[in-house]
Structure formats: C-alpha cells, structure tokens
C-alpha cells in the first residue's frame with residue numbers, strides 16, 4: 001500500500017466525528033473537545049442524529065448532510081453501527097480514511113464479531129477508504145494539532161519523537177508522562193492501530209521512517225505475529241532513524257515441550273532481545289528509559305566514537321554516572337590528552353580532580369558558571385573525547401540560569417559531539433533545564449538516567465557502523481545447499497539418525513568427528529581398526545533420542561576386547577530401556593582429544609523463524625544459561641558477536657595463560673547451522689552438543705537433528 005495514503009490520517013484537511021457528543025462521559029465528546037482545544041485548523045463536522053449543535057459547532061444528522069468535503073472520519077459509535085456509517089462514507093466518495101474507535105470486533109474472537117470486522121474492511125476497501133482499527137484510538141500529530149484519541153490531557157509539545165503503541169491506554173500514558181516531565185517532552189506523531197485490520201504497525205513504522213518531523217521512533221510492543229517481516233522493515237527503517245522499543249514479557253517463558261537442549265533454552269524474550277539488537281533496535285526496560293533515550297537521540301548528534309566522559313561539579317553524582325557508563329558494553333571511558341588535563345588544571349579551582357580516573361573530571365563544588373563552561377569547551381576540544389555527561393548540583397552561589405546560558409554558548413560553538421546534562425535541584429534548576437532543552441540540550445533528573453541515555457547513543461552509533469559493514473555480507477544472502485541422500489529421511493521421520501545428521505552437516509561444511517556406521521559387531525571391529533583406538537561407540541536408533549540415558553554410548557574403548565563387550569553392553573541396556581526400539585546399527589567414532597566444549601544449536605521460533613544459539617557446553621549451559629541467540633541468516637560478524645557476548649568468552653579468547661582458540665572456525669559453524677536451517681524448513685531443531693574447539697580446529701562430536709512433524 002502506498003505510504004502516502006497514511007497522510008489522510010495524519011494530515012487531513014477536514015474531519016467528521018460520527019458519534020460526537022456534548023455529554024462529557026462519551027468518547028465522542030472528548031474527541032471533539034480535544035480537536036477544538038488544540039486548535040485543529042481544518043473544518044470539524046460533528047455527526048449525531050439527536051443534536052443540532054455540539055460544543056458550539058453545527059451538528060449534522062448523518063454523513064450525507066455534511067456540506068463540505070470530508071477527508072478523515074472518526075467513528076465513535078458502537079460496533080454494529082460501523083458498517084452503515086462506512087456505506088454512507090462510500091456513497092460520498094470523498095472520505096479517504098477512517099479511525100474506528102469502537103471495540104467489539106475480531107479481538108473478541110466471537111465469530112460474528114470477526115465477520116463484522118471483515119464486512120467493515122470489505123466496504124472500506126471497495127470504496128478506497130483506509131481503516132485504522134477497529135478497537136483503536138487513532139493518531140496525534142503536533143504539526144497540525146490533530147488528536148483523534150479520547151485521552152483527556154495530552155499536551156501537544158512539538159518534538160522529534162514519534163510513537164507507535166500496541167496499547168491505546170499505555171500509549172496515552174506514555175505521552176502524559178512525557179508531558180509531565182520537569183521540562184515537558186515533545187513529540188511529532190503518535191499512533192495506536194488497534195486490531196490492524198488494514199493499517200498495521202509495519203506501515204506506521206515505514207511512514208515514520210520517511211516522515212521529516214520524526215527523528216526518533218519510540219514503540220510500545222506486546223508481541224508480534226510475523227517477527228521476520230517486522231525485522232526486515234525495522235532493519236531498513238533503523239538505518240535511517242533510531243527505533244527504541246519498550247517490549248513487555250521479560251520474564252522467561254520456558255519451552256518445556258521442546259525436544260532438544262536448544263529448544264528449552266530459547267525463551268522467547270531472549271530471542272526478541274537478540275533479534276532487536278541484530279537489526280539495530282534499542283530496547284528500553286521501562287517508560288522512563290524509552291523517553292530518556294528518545295530525547296537524547298532526538299536532540300543530539302551521534303558520537304563519532306565510544307570514548308565518553310563525565311564532567312561533574314559533585315563527586316557522588318559523578319560516580320553514579322561513571323558507574324552507569326561502565327555497565328554499557330559499548331562505552332569506553334575517555335583517556336584525556338595531557339594537554340587537556342593541563343588546561344583543565346589551570347582553569348579549574350585547585351581542588352578539582354583531573355587525574356582521578358579515566359573519563360572523569362570533578363570540577364569541585366567551588367566551580368562557578370564560567371568554570372563549568374570553560375571545562376566543557378576544553379573536554380569537547382579533546383579529540384579523544386566523543387561525548388560528555390555534564391553534572392551539576394548548583395549551590396546557592398551559582399545561578400542556574402546563568403549556568404545554562406554559559407553551557408548553551410559553548411554548545412553553539414561546539415555542536416558536533418553529544419552532551420547530556422543533569423542539573424540536580426528540582427524547582428531551583430527548572431528554568432535552567434527549560435533553557436537548555438529549548439537550545440536542544442537534553443536534561444535529566446538524575447545522573448544515571450543521563451549517563452544511560454548517552455550510552456544508548458553510543459550503542460546506536462555502533463549499530464549504524466555495523467549495519468554499513470554488514471550490508472554487503474547480508475545481501476549476498478544464504479547459499480542454499482542440498483544433500484539428496486537424506487531427503488527421504490526428512491520426509492517420514494521425527495528425527496534424523498546420527499549418521500544421517502553427520503552427512504547433512506558435512507554437506508554444510510560443518511566439521512564432524514570421523515565416524516563409521518556399522519550394522520554388525522564384525523563391521524564394527526573393522527571400523528574401529530580403521531579409525532584407530534581409542535574409539536567411541538553409540539547406538540543408532542530413531543526411537544532412542546537421548547542415547548546416554550539409554551546406556552547407548554561407550555567412550556574410551558581401547559581395544560577389540562573392550563569393543564566387543566561395549567557393543568554387547570549397549571545392545572543389552574538399550575534393549576532394556578526401550579524393548580520396542582528399532583536398532584539401525586551403531587556408530588563407531590574416533591575419540592576426540594579434549595578441548596573446550598561448546599554448544600551450537602538452532603530452533604524455529606514461532607515469531608522469528610529459524611534462530612541460532614551458541615553457548616559454552618556442560619555446566620555453563622545447564623546452570624548459567626550463558627548463551628547467545630541470533631535470528632538466521634547469521635553473518636560471520638554476527639556469529640563472532642555471539643561468541644564475544646557470552647560471559648565465558650575469555651576461555652575462547654585465551655585468558656590466563658591459555659592459548660586462544662579457533663573462534664573463526666566456530667563462527668563458521670554458527671553461520672553454517674543458520675544456512676542449514678534456512679535451506680531445510682523440515683528441520684525443527686539442531687543440537688550440536690558438544691562442539692569441541694581447539695586452537696586451530698573445531699569438531700562437532702554429538703549431533704541431533706529433530707524434524708518438524710508434517711502438517
């Protein structure tokens with residue numbers, strides 16, 4: 001659908017409100033009153049058969065009677081009335097868009113209500129009318145003082161943030177909270193799309209992406225139906241503008257039904273988290289963080305590097321800010337150049353702490369307005385500083401207004417690096433904060449919020465740089481491979497036999513341990529000789545998924561004698577474990593030498609499709625859940641990020657005298673598992689556990705591939 005058609009919602013020349021009322025308890029009253037109070041400039045036509053006037057405006061009994069053109073309809077009457085109203089709109093021929101406030105449609109899941117929504121959509125589609133809702137509150141736009149919602153007190157302060165909300169009430173609450181800040185936070189556009197029968201979240205996202213008034217997109221999200229399409233759109237939009245999402249559902253939802261390790265580890269929220277990061281979406285933990293981040297990104301230039309610094313007039317707040325910056329994996333504290341330090345020492349009061357710690361200068365409580373300004377100018381001039389948190393708790397001898405003016409002067413002369421300010425002092429500093437914000441400098445109540453907003457800017461800059469680097473790699477897309485030998489097994493099984501899984505993995509360049517599939521003890525003895533003792537012996541049966549539990553694995557078999565007894569032991573214990581199991585032979589494997597054990601896996605997520613997982617093996621994965629996820633396709637860079645992301649990374653990197661291991665080879669395994677998942681939709685889960693990582697090699701020792709049940 002042409003994005004321009006959304007202009008009919010956001011920039012209508014005229015509006016008719018069906019169900020307009022002068023009864024303050026009605027939604028139709030509030031909508032009328034919002035539009036009138038805000039001063040929407042175009043004609044507003046109230047429609048209500050029982051009234052001749054509503055809030056001082058001539059009221060019309062129906063749509064047919066409206067004398068002028070109607071571009072946007074806001075329908076605030078009960079659900080069953082809606083089709084009739086849309087038919088009237090279709091007859092008129094000039095209505096281009098309709099916001100349907102009424103609930104009682106498909107969201108109820110009642111068949112006749114679902115049908116009612118379909119009827120509404122069909123009428124609108126035939127008439128070329130775009131629908132927002134039903135079960136929504138529509139849009140706001142500060143450019144033209146538009147508000148179709150029935151929220152009572154949303155201040156329209158213009159700003160660079162545009163909002164999409166999956167909850168009308170929470171979306172309105174976000175705006176009320178923004179308006180209630182010590183310095184009210186502005187916005188550009190706002191939308192709540194309700195049932196998304198026509199206009200959906202993706203379209204709004206793309207619309208904001210090309211909207212000149214929107215600098216930052218903030219979203220409240222409850223869930224997604226089609227995560228992959230969302231990610232595609234978000235990736236494109238996030239290249240142009242920051243997207244920050246407050247997504248609920250952080251508590252882990254275990255997937256108990258999953259048949260493999262990987263499946264049970266991938267709680268859906270972790271996948272959301274990884275998917276967002278992958279396409280460059282910043283995730284906010286709460287409303288404050290959503291707004292704090294949006295404010296910084298809407299007002300300030302992005303940092304060119306990640307070296308941040310805290311310039312403070314008081315120790316405590318300064319330490320809180322440094323602490324917060326230190327929590328971000330994207331930030332490094334700036335190491336000031338010697339000449340900057342010298343200059344700071346000469347211009348600040350003698351008790352100032354300049355050499356105390358990297359990225360930290362305490363100007364001391366003796367610093368006056370001029371000290372603040374000169375020190376700010378000085379650190380901004382340092383090429384090794386990419387951004388600054390300026391903190392002050394103005395004492396009574398320091399005039400907050402004058403302080404703000406001095407800071408603004410410096411900012412005007414040096415506009416290239418981000419500066420966020422925290423003036424602590426409530427009412428005493430309110431006017432100063434107002435001045436700063438009017439001059440485009442974001443201010444915060446407390447130091448950690450300021451520091452966190454700056455850290456998010458660094459993260460955004462990192463995403464942008466990475467997006468450019470990875471674009472080419474991603475555009476090459478996945479090269480699909482096929483392994484015809486196992487195609488039949490993929491059709492009629494619940495899982496692949498391990499030798500089949502190994503063959504498939506080898507087709508995708510995933511190194512698997514040398515193995516020979518045997519059907520008899522005699523064949524086994526020959527195979528063991530061929531591979532060389534010691535060997536490992538494993539049962540091959542599609543009825544035995546958890547081989548170790550069934551006594552179906554023997555390791556460290558050193559000679560033919562041991563081989564024979566291992567072979568017979570396995571047959572006995574697996575027979576006891578599952579007497580009906582079909583035994584398809586045994587797998588004789590070379591016994592791998594010890595190395596670092598990791599796990600690489602994949603599963604199909606209900607929202608995002610194929611998702612790849614990586615973590616350290618054994619106890620790390622069992623107890624600490626030290627794992628990283630990405631949505632496939634995974635690029636080499638992303639695979640390396642996954643590896644670096646886990647807490648156990650130092651073990652791979654080579655910590656404390658250990659040699660560094662084959663991270664490149666491991667990243668290739670992750671990338672190839674992602675290719676395999678994309679090439680074979682029949683595969684539900686893959687579990688390579690363990691994969692052993694050596695200095696110059698990687699080897700998958702145990703492999704499990706679970707197939708999706710045919711639909």
Ligand code: COA
Pocket residue numbers: 018019020021022023026027028047048049050051061075076077078079081085101102103104135136137167168169
């Ligand atoms: N054309 C024009 N006006 C009509 C009409 C029609 N076909 N049918 C009724 N009206 C008038 C009514 O007479 C009434 O006017 P009055 O106040 O002067 O008596 C007004 O329109 C509203 O109709 P009413 O039947 O009183 O409905 P309501 O205001 O109580 O409720 C909704 C309407 C849409 C708000 C309600 O049905 C609803 O769905 N509420 C939930 C909305 C919601 O939660 N949306 C999602 C938000 S996230």
